[in-house]
Amino acid sequence: MIVKTVSNAFRIIEEISRRGELGVTEICQTLSLAKSSAHDLAETLLAEGVLEKNADTKRYSLGSRLIELGNRAQNQFDIVRLAHPFLLELSEKTEETVHLTVLDNDEVLYLDCVESRLRFRMTSIIGARCPLHCTGVGKAILAYLPETEQSRIIKEKGLHQYTKNTIHEESKMRDELRKIVKQGYAIDNMEHEDFLRCVSAPIFNFEGRVFASVSVSGLAERNTFKRLSSISKLVTETADNISRRLGYTGKPQPGH
């Protein structure tokens, strides 16, 4: 039995997290709630520290409690604790930014990041989601999923074109995924964002199922294909080491 009260509370949090500060009226209109209900829910979330309230404008924004809980969640994901030292090492060796992502709801969720010293971080990418088909981390995972899963995800999510390089034809995507399995790593050649190239490799759990991936990314200018192919070895090594620490014993096998 789903408790609608709780769902509505999270709909409010979600809406504020997307649009920033909101007042009671804006909340109840966009979510089709009674004004009084929106008010009571927001006040409860305020009391919980999940939202904050601007005393002047009486509008609500995200509160510090979420930072606290979000971080505890991140730390409870074993993969982050376990993988972080490997990410640090990879970033040291390549002098580029390294990401760790997991498969979550047919998307990649960014779990951890080690920044290259060369790039200022303005807002962290941790917690962000991206599609599978247009990112290195996503394609590395997609390639090793069972074919039925690949088909389902492509069918449901589509192959939205983000840049001129995005692979948006299903047949080409099939070729690409086969190529990835063959070489053991995926390359994102500005398929999601212009100017950005990355190499990524899949991480397998103890059952041999792909569920996460690691990547090295940087400016395309700096990261020629030649450089990427030399980096690819470090990336696959890192991913394999993490897989092994997770109890994976075999060789990466597609479709399991």
Added chain:
Amino acid sequence: MIVKTVSNAFRIIEEISRRGELGVTEICQTLSLAKSSAHDLAETLLAEGVLEKNADTKRYSLGSRLIELGNRAQNQFDIVRLAHPFLLELSEKTEETVHLTVLDNDEVLYLDCVESRLRFRMTSIIGARCPLHCTGVGKAILAYLPETEQSRIIKEKGLHQYTKNTIHEESKMRDELRKIVKQGYAIDNMEHEDFLRCVSAPIFNFEGRVFASVSVSGLAERNTFKRLSSISKLVTETADNISRRLGYTGKPQPGH
């Protein structure tokens, strides 16, 4: 009007975030809920992605949605976006780890961190909370609060002794706070954790009220008092720069 349903949902999240994976029975016992209520709430949180459920053990743990929301919250705190470049610069110059904290519920909440390359991070401190009286970041804030607030906080929170260096007598704490105001920065000499020393300075908002602080911390061995006093200048400069970017115009003034 507080909505108890929502509060209970967050009590469940909080409990799981503290104790890790829990089953329905453990939840309903520790929170004094009916088993059926705990079940319904947990299933709703599961559907929301806030919790995850181990299919074998049927126990619940924190979900990826919290990571997502937590990070959006962190990015929505203007101070983080604004201060981050300053933190990076401070970390570069000192080659030590730099933290940004805010005053929250009479504690310091760690909002951001730039790691020294010398130290592996296993679990991030971002999102953690610490008392004011035994940390550099806390004392830097406490010293600039109005005296009535200082007294209230000390009375309510006490001066719990974490290490042999923790200042746990109220009169000594008063002396310490006066000293901090006089020099403009606070030093934590292994008062919270052994082997760790840090220098911290307060950050003021446009009204001249202290609400955040920045610190440089590292191993006591490396950070002699002599080194700390030379670092202190960099820390206070950094804090002042951040304050100015926040619209603060005056000189740091205690008690306003």
Added chain:
DNA sequence: GAACAGAGTTCGTATATACGAACGTCAAAC
């Protein structure tokens, strides 16, 4: 292998929540 113990899940009813209307409150407009 039956009985038991321990968990999670489902189901009918007393209490809490969601709703809509009415009420305050503030600021802009005239």
Added chain:
DNA sequence: GTTTGACGTTCGTATATACGAACTCTGTTC
């Protein structure tokens, strides 16, 4: 300076939730 309008807040009632008991499932004990 009054009016207007938009917003947040409060209040009484129809619906949803919380409760406890009954049920199911799983694995363990005898």
